[in-house]
Amino acid sequence: MGCGSNASHTPIFLLVGLWRGGTPNYLLFPLFLIAYVAAVSGNLMLVLLISRDSQLGTPMYYLLRGLSVVDAAQATVTLPQLLVHLVCSQPIIPAAHCLAQFFFFYLFAVTDTLVVAVMALDHYVAICDPLHYSTLMNCHVCDCLMASCLILSLFHSILHSGLLLPLQWSGESGGAVQIPHFFCDHWTLVRASCSDIQYNVLAIFLEGSLFVAGPCGLILFSYAHIAATIFSLHSAAGHRKAVSTCSSHLTMVSFLYGTVIWVYFQPPSHNSPEQDMAAAVIYTAITPLANPFVYSFRNKNVKDALHRLLSSSQLNTQLD
Structure with a gap:
């Protein structure tokens, strides 16, 4: 596919993902508003609980606090703009804003996957080598691991953003370029381009695969050893405690x-736009929303910390 005379490096994109039929906007808006508010408030509540409660001062919760910050940021990159576009007749976005959204979404999304892998490593050390846990996993080590996750994600985002910059897009009759999505996602931008995208596709499958295969390998390694350790335990209470520790993370x-x-590691023509958008709703709205609820409702320590915080607030109110 070649680019015509009206092709541009900086077009106006028209996001038409949720606007061509389907569920009416007046029903979508409150659903996504509730999802965004719940995701941000839930993750910030986890950050508050872990920061204030000394009993949540272990490396596991230190990493969970970092994950909560990343999840809140990831939801904020996409959902507020989606809410604005749901009440607009023309959900357009300039190229600079689109590429900025792509950059920061990738930054936080990749950091999310790396932090989740680091949490698997934390579980592995806690269950398989508890005597050396305080030495191998402490706040300083966690700081280094979190910084490494952010630096690797930054490199990843810069690379793919840089590969998007030379591309051109051609609008219909000089108009906006239609993107069959509700935010500036990677595959949709690449597919819509009229330029040669072979380097973008190679980068997604080669370099991008490393950022999935590496963390997946670490998770599989950790849980293989965790499973072996659990099966070797003779205490039923030990089984339950180990499984409870890992279930939320899994x-x-x-x-x-x-x-x-x-979404990202199938051939470009394999998925339909509707399938991609359904999966995108999960990792832009459902996953950040699920994180605080999974760790709140399935974690006794977090529930106890929330109870202590509410009890303290009620006591302060009565004293005032």
Whole structure:
């Protein structure tokens, strides 16, 4: 496919993902508003609880606090703009804003997958080598791991953003370029371009695969050893405690890695835009929303910390 005379490096994009038939906007708006508010408030509540409660001062919760910050940021990159576009007749976005959204979404989304892998490593050390846990996993080590995740994600985002800059897009009769999505996602931008996209596709499958295969390998390694350790335990209470420690994390791994692999690591023509958008809703809205609820409702320590915080607030109110 060649680019015509009206092709541009900086077009206006028209996001038509949720606007061509289907569910009416007046029903979508409150659903996504509730999802965004719940995701941000839930993750910030986790950050508050972990920061204030000394009993949540272990590396596991230190990493969970970082994950909550990343999830809140990831939801903020996409959902507020989606809410604005749901009440607009023409959901357009300039190229500079589109590429900025792509950059920051990738930055936080990849950081999310890396932090989840680091949390698997934390579980592995806690269950398989508890005597050395305080030495191998402490706040300083967690800071280094979190910084490494952010630096790797930054490199990843810069690379793919840089590969998008030379591309051109051609609108219909000089108009906006239609993007069959509700935000500036990677495959949709690449598919809509009239330029040669072979380097973009290679980068997605080669370099991008490393950012999924590496963390997946670490998760599989960790849980293989965790499973072997659990099966070697003779205490039923030990079994329950180990499984309880890992169940919330495994739920998040399934949500996150399942949708990422579904969308990004299949041939460009394999998925329909509707399938891509359904998966995108999961990793832009459902996953950030699920994180605080999974760790709140399935984690006794977090529930106890929330109870202590509410009790303290009620006591302060009565004293005032």
